[in-house]
Amino acid sequence: MAERIGDSTPRLTGQALRITAGEPEFVAKVEELSGENLYACYQCGKCAAGCLFADHMDFLPNQVLRLVQLADESVLTSRAPWVCASCLACAVRCPKGVDIAKVMEALRLLSLRQGETGLRWAEIPPGVPQIALVGATRKLTP
Amino acid sequence: MPDAKNPSPITHHPSRIPYFPGCALKDQAEAFEESARAAMAALGYELAELPRWNCCGTVYSLATDDLMRHLGPVRNLVRVQELGETRLVTLCAMCYNTLARSSRFVGADPERLERINAFMDEEADYRGGVEVLHLLQLLRDEVGFEEIEAKVKKPLAGVRVAPYYGCMLLRPREVGIDAPDSPEVLEALFSALGAEPLDFPQKAECCGAYQTVSDPEIVRERVREIVSAARRAGAELIATSCPLCQFNLETHQSVAHHPSPITVVYFTQLLALALGVPEDKLGFAGLKFDPRPLLSERELV
Numbered sequence: 001m002a003e004r005i006g007d008s009t010p011r012l013t014g015q016a017l018r019i020t021a022g023e024p025e026f027v028a029k030v031e032e033l034s035g036e037n038l039y040a041c042y043q044c045g046k047c048a049a050g051c052l053f054a055d056h057m058d059f060l061p062n063q064v065l066r067l068v069q070l071a072d073e074s075v076l077t078s079r080a081p082w083v084c085a086s087c088l089a090c091a092v093r094c095p096k097g098v099d100i101a102k103v104m105e106a107l108r109l110l111s112l113r114q115g116e117t118g119l120r121w122a123e124i125p126p127g128v129p130q131i132a133l134v135g136a137t138r139k140l141t142p
Numbered sequence: 143m144p145d146a147k148n149p150s151p152i153t154h155h156p157s158r159i160p161y162f163p164g165c166a167l168k169d170q171a172e173a174f175e176e177s178a179r180a181a182m183a184a185l186g187y188e189l190a191e192l193p194r195w196n197c198c199g200t201v202y203s204l205a206t207d208d209l210m211r212h213l214g215p216v217r218n219l220v221r222v223q224e225l226g227e228t229r230l231v232t233l234c235a236m237c238y239n240t241l242a243r244s245s246r247f248v249g250a251d252p253e254r255l256e257r258i259n260a261f262m263d264e265e266a267d268y269r270g271g272v273e274v275l276h277l278l279q280l281l282r283d284e285v286g287f288e289e290i291e292a293k294v295k296k297p298l299a300g301v302r303v304a305p306y307y308g309c310m311l312l313r314p315r316e317v318g319i320d321a322p323d324s325p326e327v328l329e330a331l332f333s334a335l336g337a338e339p340l341d342f343p344q345k346a347e348c349c350g351a352y353q354t355v356s357d358p359e360i361v362r363e364r365v366r367e368i369v370s371a372a373r374r375a376g377a378e379l380i381a382t383s384c385p386l387c388q389f390n391l392e393t394h395q396s397v398a399h400h401p402s403p404i405t406v407v408y409f410t411q412l413l414a415l416a417l418g419v420p421e422d423k424l425g426f427a428g429l430k431f432d433p434r435p436l437l438s439e440r441e442l443v
Contacts, residue, residue: 035206052348056360083360086204087348088313092322099314105204119356127393128355131166131236131386134200135352138211 024071033106040096041065047090047100056083061090061100068103081107082118082140112142159280160227161189162218164198164237166385171234173425174385174408178233178277180423181414185285185293189231192221198240201352209257215244216258219272220265231275233410235384239310242274242317276311277410278327278383279319287334295418296442297336303412304377305329305339306368307346308387322346328381328409335416342375344368349390358394365394369404378436381409392430405433415442 023031031038041062048060057080059067067075084104091099108118118140124133167175179189195218203211218241222230232238248255249270259267281290305328312318312325320327323346329339347368350361369391372380382388391406411424411433421443426434437443 033205033207052364053360055363056357083353083357085348085351085353086201087309087351089309089348092313092315092318099204102204109205109208124355125358129166129170129385129389131164131169131200131234132352132354132389134165134197135236135386136355138199138201138203139352140356 026071026073027068029110030068030103030106033109034099034102036098036100036102038065038069038098038103040098041069042096044095046093046095050089050093052087052089053083053085061104064107065098065100065103068107076107076111078107080104081111086139108139112140115142117141157186158188158190159229159231160192160222160225162192162195162198162230162232162237162241164195164232164234165200166234166236170389171385171408173428174233174388174410176423176425177408177414177419178410180419181410181417182277184414184417184419185290187280187285192218192230193225194221198237198244200236200240202240202243209254212244212247212254213258213261215241216248216255216268217262217265219245219274220262220268222272223268224266228271229273229275231277231280233277233383235276235308235310235382236386238274238276239317243314245270245272245274246316276319276383278311278331281331281413282327287330290331290413290417291334294335294416296416298332298412298416298440298442299336300440301337301378301412301437301442302340302376303332303337303379303381304342304372304375305332305345305409306372306380306382306387306391306406308382308384309346309348309351311383312346328383331409332381332412335412337412337416340372340375340377342371342377344371349387351386351390354386354390354394361390362394362396365391366396366399369395369400373400373404377404379412379433380404380406381412382406383409403431405429405431405436407433 043062045062048054048062051061054060059078059080064075064080081104086101088101091101119136182189197214199211199214307325312322315322332339350364354361388406395403414424434443
């Protein structure tokens with residue numbers, strides 16, 4: 001498992017991409033679901049710099065992308081995709097044209113389709129409007 | 143179904159435009175709809191509610207294989223087609239985004255559209271080509287801000303308003319109604335109304351959106367930043383086009399953080415006010431923080 005923010009020996013960027021004949025299945029799946037070219041990312045960090053929710057993420061958006069490139073499936077247990085609100089600030093700013101929100105959506109869906117949920121029904125605050133409930137259930141439940 | 147080549151004079155009057163309300167405008171954002179309809183009437187337009195409209199889905203699916211999520215938006219586009227119309231105007235920024243993106247998504251790939259059409263039993267096939275507009279586009283590109291300025295009856299002189307765009311009017315670029323990081327359409331509108339629009343760095347930042355359900359603490363943080371920045375810029379009002387932004391900015395404003403909350407209005411309420419719409423059609427009573435004390439100081443209500 002890769003180190004998370006704050007760990008003493010971050011080795012996320014120390015790992016080399018292994019170029020093999022076939023793409024790992026996990027990477028191919030994320031690429032297919034997101035429709036994005038994951039290898040376009042060159043780790044400039046602009047997405048993370050402008051992300052309004054990065055403070056609440058265990059991995060920054062660019063790190064999430066790196067973990068996917070490395071086919072590190074532990075990224076599926078990351079909190080980051082659940083915190084991402086699809087505000088698309090990163091998507092319009094990425095100099096390589098990668099829509100990271102789509103990668104986050106793909107990771108959420110891979111978990112949701114395994115039966116995970118990002119919404120605890122019992123903890124839904126009272127009085128939230130329909131527009132918020134529909135949005136949250138569409139994004140955070142299978 | 144009306145014949146597209148021989149449209150009925152009622153539905154095809156150029157100033158009568160099919161309008162998609164969405165759930166929020168029939169619920170917590172009634173003030174948005176009421177003020178928009180009154181303002182458009184003052185400008186000589188009728189927002190004609192789309193028959194048999196259904197939920198747009200609120201959030202656009204970002205996955206390539208989630209065709210089912212486009213069914214709701216496409217059904218609404220079929221309703222427009224049934225009227226023999228080619229345009230659909232929205233008020234809610236989230237509906238605008240979802241409908242406009244789905245329209246492009248199915249328009250870009252005949253196979254996707256074919257699958258969705260095959261799934262729909264009751265409706266005629268969607269042929270594509272319905273243009274989804276946000277009311278601000280109609281005001282800017284068709285009515286024109288000069289025309290609006292000429293029709294202002296009560297200039298909002300000295301009203302310092304922070305335009306808050308949020309995300310869905312601006313991003314992604316292909317459906318954004320203005321520059322994603324430096325929009326100006328609301329500023330131009332408020333200037334035409336005689337108000338004083340204020341620039342503030344958080345105007346295109348996310349409020350946290352539906353995280354208000356799953357993680358309200360994140361939203362409270364976002365709202366604190368947005369509202370504090372608007373206040374620092376000297377704002378007396380914040381104006382928005384998104385019912386979810388409006389809800390979040392109102393609900394999560396911390397009174398502990400600042401004793402006097404900033405009123406969060408819909409941009410159509412200011413438009414209607416300036417155009418001389420009677421006070422009972424402005425929907426101010428439906429807001430958590432009533433702007434009328436402020437507006438009466440300026441002798442506007």
